[in-house]
Amino acid sequence: MGIQLPTIKQIAKQLNVSASAVSRALADHPRIGLGTKERVKKLAEELGYEPNAQAIFFKQKKTHIIGVVLPFIREEFFSQAISGIETVALDHNYTILFGQSYDEVEKEKNVVETMKKQRVDGLIISLSKNTNNYEHLEAFNKYKIPVVYFDRVPELTDTNKVQTDLFKGTVDIVNWLSTNGCRRIALINGPEKMAASADRLKGYMQGILKQKRKIDMQLVEATDFSKERTYAAMNSLLALKNPPDAVISFNDYVHMDAVQYAKQKKIKINKDILFASYANLPITDYTSHPPRVSLEQYPFMQGEKAMQMMIEILNQNKTDNDSKINSKNEIIPTTVVTR
């Protein structure tokens, strides 16, 4: 009761050998006698000895811990992503230190700071919607702690990123909607500052132009992801003299609110107006009005790729000694899914 976890020294004392002999015996060092090895291993087994990861990593100046920072774990997109990260991490003996930014820059800074204090070996982060200053993250570069961004990536070129091809994906959505008869396609975009919003907008405009149609900025609204702002956006769109016959929402959560508002206004969902969205989350299967078109963004895969990229960088840093700045960029193709 209340014993401390067994240490190498305890084993050493009990067997009257040195701590280093025990350490080497457990590592099957060739210069340790067979008898000693056996006795050490037997006792280690009996005591349930497990190496103190903290001590090893402390000495090696490695923690084998990767910090993961997300805006909201409750969004299925991010819970899928962290599952992908976790899966790959476990395969490589890394563990996940978890933190949320709740889409607030201040909280993001705090949690990132805490992780730096904990000396994580690397950081995987999806930015808060308001993050447009990256100082708190560039501090990591200085100390050669790799940072991998995924999905919500910064507008920097010399960083590691995993993202989906939102530009092409949005063009595809617009194409599909056009092919299916839509002539007034609206977009409820995210906050302007976000790169993800810019990509969507570019794709949207490109898609419209491809259809040899004019861009009408009245059809482009923005939301801060709050239900109120999304409602307001829908309200503006429905109030137009020439209202849209299709609405593309920033993601499935915005979509749900948009639909909820439209429903209140007696709009027939996916009849009067076709609804499109991003992410294609499994939960939408259970919702009253899943989007007619959704852009699958493979969040689990994004998580996997981000962690794989992290492992590569860490291994590379171990061998190479050159402090060349990493800038890997993995772009995952998207898929248009219809219902």
Added chain:
Amino acid sequence: MGIQLPTIKQIAKQLNVSASAVSRALADHPRIGLGTKERVKKLAEELGYEPNAQAIFFKQKKTHIIGVVLPFIREEFFSQAISGIETVALDHNYTILFGQSYDEVEKEKNVVETMKKQRVDGLIISLSKNTNNYEHLEAFNKYKIPVVYFDRVPELTDTNKVQTDLFKGTVDIVNWLSTNGCRRIALINGPEKMAASADRLKGYMQGILKQKRKIDMQLVEATDFSKERTYAAMNSLLALKNPPDAVISFNDYVHMDAVQYAKQKKIKINKDILFASYANLPITDYTSHPPRVSLEQYPFMQGEKAMQMMIEILNQNKTDNDSKINSKNEIIPTTVVTR
């Protein structure tokens, strides 16, 4: 580029003082001269010095890391819970090491093992649906690493638990359904092994008896949470000579599948059959058929309470030296929510 994070020794060398002087200066030790303190603090600021948490905790034999193991982070119940845990943890300078069991005992064992190797200060866990042997967790007792269970708790008495009053909650649901005219109330329960299932069943039976009605075990089905098993359960219920006029599902996810199946069978949801469920997850607001009655289980609060309990235990262990086994049990009242 590629500098290591500043250490106390670097500061000491640059100022020609000893490391201990620097350490004490930063801690405002009274025996350090004012001039020295100033110079040390100034340089520390300039270099952006941050104490190496790993080193401190290593020396103190504390990591200030709490392991959190959940079945599925993608379930909103658990993502809310971990947010509650995180909130309290941050307030007390603890960080969260994250792991999922995916409802598999083997994965649970692995992740728990990894956390032991990482020397977490404590473990907060919601058990996998199949965990009925607690050896891998009792190992923590031996080393006085506190374990707090929440929601899915084990059938042990001498452990720390945070749970909701499922027994009373279920009685309340049955009462509400009876008051609203239901005479044939069915229950789609979870796996038998789970304590949470047993509590629901007891509450269900108590509720029925209270109504001076007989218990019909044909109305009690079980699911392993897979869509297939839930479909099968609904199928059995609907095939009864005397089918139910109310169905209580184990949780909102089971509910969604149950409703989906009933819909296929042309049942009018919440008309022909009233549907009740547990958890009252926000996402149900967007689903086609939210449960008519839901038992709010306050997952965020459960997370908070679990972490608070953890902090208390850790503080208590610090002062008290007696190795008395903790067994705190916090039962959170539930609320019946109707739509």
Added chain:
DNA sequence: TCATTTTGTGCAACCGGTTGATCAATTCAC
């Protein structure tokens, strides 16, 4: 003026493992 206290700082051990250097004992080669 000398003994005593106070003040400011350094030394060294420690946490739990790892690892290069070292060393004694044994085996081997010739």
Added chain:
DNA sequence: GTGAATTGATCAACCGGTTGCACAAAATGA
């Protein structure tokens, strides 16, 4: 039988802080 190689194990330093103890210098008291 002597020198060299091999074997088996120990020693000591290290990672980055913290902390009890020692110690010198300065301040205080009688």
